[in-house]
Amino acid sequence: GENVEQHPSTLSVQEGDSAVIKCTYSDSASNYFPWYKQELGKRPQLIIDIRSNVGEKKDQRIAVTLNKTAKHFSLHITETQPEDSAVYFCAPRGLSGGSYIPTFGRGTSLIVHP
Amino acid sequence: DGGITQSPKYLFRKEGQNVTLSCEQNLNHDAMYWYRQDPGQGLRLIYYSQIVNDFQKGDIAEGYSVSREKKESFPLTVTSAQKNPTAFYLCASSRLSSGNTIYFGEGSWLTVV
Numbered sequence: 001g002e003n004v005e006q007h008p009s010t011l012s013v014q015e016g017d018s019a020v021i022k023c024t025y026s027d028s029a030s031n032y033f034p035w036y037k038q039e040l041g042k043r044p045q046l047i048i049d050i051r052s053n054v055g056e057k058k059d060q061r062i063a064v065t066l067n068k069t070a071k072h073f074s075l076h077i078t079e080t081q082p083e084d085s086a087v088y089f090c091a092p093r094g095l096s097g098g099s100y101i102p103t104f105g106r107g108t109s110l111i112v113h114p
Numbered sequence: 115d116g117g118i119t120q121s122p123k124y125l126f127r128k129e130g131q132n133v134t135l136s137c138e139q140n141l142n143h144d145a146m147y148w149y150r151q152d153p154g155q156g157l158r159l160i161y162y163s164q165i166v167n168d169f170q171k172g173d174i175a176e177g178y179s180v181s182r183e184k185k186e187s188f189p190l191t192v193t194s195a196q197k198n199p200t201a202f203y204l205c206a207s208s209r210l211s212s213g214n215t216i217y218f219g220e221g222s223w224l225t226v227v
Contacts, residue, residue: 045218046215106156
């Protein structure tokens with residue numbers, strides 16, 4: 001199955017700073033790379049995703065970059081705000097037993113200080 | 115998001131009891147999943163199903179069972195064989211093809227008393 005590493009595990013920034021979270025995966029057949037945000041006690045929700053034919057995708061203050069050669073992708077948040085405080089998960093979709101199954105990273109706790 | 119309903123939201127289990135968590139979706143998704151999340155931890159896959167009457171074990175299937183008699187429904191039973199069941203359980207669904215987003219239910223909190 002897919003091995004997924006997410007770094008850092010905790011990230012503390014001041015409001016207005018940028019935050020970057022990196023996700024490394026092992027399956028070269030992975031072709032879908034989403035990021036999820038989970039607020040305390042709630043369900044994870046998709047915030048941005050990228051597919052293997054694209055290197056970068058932006059959505060306002062959020063961007064995802066993909067390096068398929070090195071097998072990693074990163075979440076970039078600019079001009080961070082306190083409401084960005086949450087746990088962020090990557091979930092690359094790799095091949096397992098003939099099926100594409102997402103494997104979640106262990107999560108990054110982002111804390112944005114006002 | 116709103117198309118996946120989990121119940122109950124909170125559940126207490128006594129030692130030796132089996133409990134069943136319900137998951138229903140109206141998104142017409144073929145694939146459904148169950149994840150377990152422990153405090154401060156990531157999501158670990160328990161079981162998944164891609165078609166009615168078929169399901170596969172995930173990374174931590176021991177002590178759990180599922181069924182998929184209908185496309186819309188994927189209930190999870192936590193059996194007495196699961197020695198440490200206290201956790202947050204998330205049901206999810208997606209379309210079958212590889213590039214599709216997973217949508218989650220609101221989750222069920224299970225506590226052993």
